[in-house]
Amino acid sequence: MSENSGRGDGSGGRGDAGSDLPAPAPDRSPETAAFWEATAEDRLLVRGCADCGAAFHPPRAICPECHSDETEWIEASGRGTVYTYSVMRQNHGPFGEAVPYVLAFVELEEGPRVLTNVVGVDVEDVEIGQEVRVTFDDTGEDAKLPRFTPV
Numbered sequence: 449m450s451e452n453s454g455r456g457d458g459s460g461g462r463g464d465a466g467s468d469l470p471a472p473a474p475d476r477s478p479e480t481a482a483f484w485e486a487t488a489e490d491r492l493l494v495r496g497c498a499d500c501g502a503a504f505h506p507p508r509a510i511c512p513e514c515h516s517d518e519t520e521w522i523e524a525s526g527r528g529t530v531y532t533y534s535v536m537r538q539n540h541g542p543f544g545e546a547v548p549y550v551l552a553f554v555e556l557e558e559g560p561r562v563l564t565n566v567v568g569v570d571v572e573d574v575e576i577g578q579e580v581r582v583t584f585d586d587t588g589e590d591a592k593l594p595r596f597t598p599v
């Protein structure tokens with residue numbers, strides 16, 4: 449069993465990107481299935497509206513801007529900036545063993561903001577406006593968690 453494969457304790461694998469964060473398997477739904485399938489191939493998808501051009505996340509069938517149901521998957525560049533963040537210094541369960549770590553909203557080049565972790569950097573070196581790129585942490589369950597690391 450590799451270091452990044454599932455551990456059998458519900459916490460999933462450990463991160464690929466130099467992070468010690470747990471990588472639990474995601475909950476999947478019909479609306480998110482394609483997103484998680486793409487992560488297994490190291491691709492980041494967001495939904496886009498064919499009518500108004502808005503890109504959005506989390507994925508859903510109806511555009512939150514114009515309420516059109518003409519939405520489709522688009523592949524994101526994987527680049528963005530830290531919009532805001534918090535350093536987690538306390539937690540319970542598997543994440544409690546990984547403190548401190550960064551929980552952040554990253555604004556993608558395409559526009560949507562995603563809740564994620566910033567990894568591969570000391571927590572004291574993360575800054576609002578910092579350029580980041582996506583990296584993927586294997587959950588050991590045919591999906592990977594998109595996390596971000598400084599450019």
